[in-house]
Amino acid sequence: MNREMMRKERIDRGIKVRTERIYAISSYREILYLLGPRVLLIVGVMVLPLALEFAPYWKRVVNITCVYSLLALSFDFLANYVGLVCLGGAFFVGVGGYLSAIFNVYLGLPVFLSIPLATIGGAIFCTALLLPCLPLRGVYFAIVTLMYPLLLTRVIEALNIMGGTNGITGLASLPNEYVEQYSIIIMMLVFMFGMRRFVNQDIGLVLRGVKDNDQSVRASGINITYMKGLAVFIASFIGCFGGAYIAHLYMWAGLSLFALDFSIIPIASVVIGGGGTLVGPVIGSFILVPLSEVLRAFGTFRIVIYCAALTGFIVFKSEGLMVYMQRKYHQFERWVKV
């Protein structure tokens, strides 16, 4: 019997984790099976700063990576659960960062107030600016989210407000290195698991309905513009938190917060990690961002390596790492005769 006559068969593992909320657990092995990957991820991320104790540069990279993974999370949520392609990572980071700087430097609020205020204020600001293009279907939302950071950059430059091209300097830093490090790591984990929970709530299903087909949602008496606005608020909330944090990390809010990197790298992370999983994008960022730091030694040539890696992923594993790993974890595969 040659291989042409064989077929790969996939069988679900015989553990009752298929339902969404009810877990039927009968042994330690099953508990381990369920909790294993989650615990591995949490412990892994929490231990990372300690493991890098003697590499302060890389500890900083971890912080930045967490910010990128928040942006990737917000992109994944909007794109794969609400159906809005958002290229506005830079917009969220910029608005969050500048607001935090204004609260901290100009109004003299302490850092533990300025970050939350900038997060909420930024989310309101971003949502208000994006509201006009929400009733439209198609590429308009993507284009507008891409344009806003460019627009705000020019406005700040031209009017020479908020520090102009120099940016706002002298932001308070977080009390110490560990607070700085663990605040972002814990917030990232909270947002990640929180969003996973949220999309399976009834309200999350309504948002998924908006993506699947918005006409039926309208016919169900739900205002889709309101729902999209809510989703954008949540996504920009996550993004603005990242921005506010990064401004305090650099102790500076400048035009580079509106850099296109904040829009592009999260999207690449989602591609690598696997869209629609919400964990995948985080894993994707933890691969891509450190990779781009390593490749810094190659100068501009790193873009080539970067692009090659991305293309490779899109061509050979377009489903993304997370989807692939989930399948391997939850299913047996074996070759059977046809």
Place this chain on the structure above:
Amino acid sequence: MSDAPILSVKGISKSFGGLKALVDVSFEIQQGEIYGIIGPNGSGKTTLINCITGFIKPGAGRVYFKGKEITGWPAHKIAHIGISRTFQIMRPYYTLPAFKNLIIPLWSPRAKKTGGWRGGGKHGDRDTVAVDILEEIGFERDSRVPYKLASTLPTGYQKRLELARCIAMRPEIIFCDEVFSGLSMSEIAGMTPLIEKLKMDGITLIMVEHRLRELFRVADRVMALNFGEKIAEGLSSVVIEDKRVKEAYLGKEAV
């Protein structure tokens, strides 16, 4: 039928560019009746539904629901006051299991207002209510059908799911856009009692249909459209004998 009509449509017109899709269409519908709308392809039946339910804005004319003008309201607001519709091309949420499809109407403000989402108990959750509604509409509760992905359901079940999505809202009027089309005779035979049951529950039904024989079996009154104009209205036995209706369906020579 001396009561005030639940829905009255006065002189609706709509044109797309040079094409006149609807020309001065008026009719009134009484509470609790089944009203059929027939007409050949492209006669403006679906456009009429879209105009009334707010999916497109009518060019002229007015729509009154229980005496209150609702012309040009957005679709979700019209659905909220109790006018529900199905789609001719089924629009289930393909990535969700069948019963999760109903979570969306059950989550809506309308369901909150009517209390429809809670079912009987005080703390009932939407999942159970959803499965109850599906069972009512012919999904076998103990089978796997309610839990299957909507995209894997056969056409008959998808049509039922469309209706279920309306019922979950506890509407007063349901516009059924060709619920019989694409179904086998036996599936239609299963669907007809469902329609009659909805009527018994006091829901007003407006059925746009190509399958005339099946429609005439349930409809109280029928209206015929041709090229966007109302050409006949009345009891189905009268409408089917109308010369203009025959012409519209069969052409002038055949009559």
